[in-house]
Amino acid sequence: MNVIIIEDEKPSARRLQRMLNKLDIDAETMLHSVEESIEWFQNNPHPDLIFLDIQLSDGLSFEIFEAIDISSAVIFTTAYDEYALKAFKLNSIDYLLKPIDEDELETAVVKYKNRTSLNQSVTLDFNDIKKLLVNPIEREYKKRFSVKVGQHLKLINIEDIECIYSENKGTYVYTVERRNYLLDMTLDQLEDELEPETFFRISRKFYVNINAIKDMVSYTNSRLQIKLNHYKEQDIIVARERVKDFKNWLE
Template sequence: MNALIIEDEKLVALELMASIAEVDPGIKIIGTVGSVKTALRWFAENAEPDVIFADVQLADGVSFTVFDRFKLSCPIIFTTAYNEYAIQAFKVNGIDYLLKPVDWDELRHAINKARTLTKAQGNVAVDIQKLMLALNVPVKPVFKEHFLGNTRNSWVPVKVAEVSLFTRDQLNFMVTNTGERYILDYDSLDEIETLLNPDQFYRTNRHTIVNLEAVQSVKGMSNLKLIVKLKAPNHLIDIEISRDKAPSFKKWLEK
């Protein structure tokens, strides 16, 4: 069985993955998403899994928003610290409601129930995106609007529009339009890039993603590379773009 995990706490998601592997090694985790917006995008771009393990309270809302948008046929096992959503959970294909920390016996029972239901229904995964395209329903991409930056053991919410660039230097950072620099709790710039609107942000190189609104000027070099100058107070940061990427970057600037 293929499974998707919806959980906004990375450590909790890793613990759940480990528990599932111990209880039922036959389950393959095909993805983990940590917010309502990334979950909406995931279901717009991927086939429905055989089973979903979902937290209720996410950083940007409740997971019921996802299940209201996409009418899924697969069973959903809710894993949450809150017991007040139980009734609502069973209205959206919820087959079990496990309170954190998840008990292995309860998890095993829930998985067995999901397997039984999947076999009985002959559940066929539906590619939501292809279906919507076939019906000429436009699929609107969902992009992140805020990031949480870490500074001095405090979390600071920052609007994406206020970020000049994302950069990697051992850790991942975002630099705001006013020059603040915050650590981001993401594994890679690749992951961050998927959350951003490509019309607004461009991956200039392996280490940097830049905001169009932060670009002050672009200087051409004799080796056909480009040097991007940012607006103050980040004007001392120079971003190099390779000769190979220069044409696509110019096209992006002209959008």
């Protein structure tokens, strides 16, 4: 099965790719904009299945289908409200509400396979759906975390977090109070929860808050070292493959 992902938030695309890998589905191609997708479809065989985000960085993804005649099946990955989701159902469209749940992803994939095995149509009328989705809703991201401190629960506001990191199979937040707190989530699970303009995953181990960055210096092998306002427990290094995206994020 030939599968591609069209998603403008690269961390979300990579997370979906990893989830599909667990289902033995390779989605090697990831596209991130309307313009990039149109160019790709003009020069490549069309896939069996597309995982499609609706709102891309340069417009609605429906513009792709206006420019190119595509017969691929589509599973939407969306943050749209319940009204729009009902429209998907009425038009026999599969959808996954962000943040994507692994069980729901598997169910959607099984549904697609069952329909294709029965030779049922899996193509869509995008013009009808587009009329219902011209106004994308604002994404909701984490505003705070609740953490356990002894027998008590403590609320930590997102703006009070300098960085989030993994260590010894645990995930920790480091706050402006110079304290560490253990979270019950992994870094991968946080990818769809953190505001992407504020937090960036610089490596497999660290997220940093842009408002906590004090300095950035060149490091070995074309990497960068980040200095935060308070965190000094270990070096914070931007992975070499993430340096370009990190610089773009800063701007």
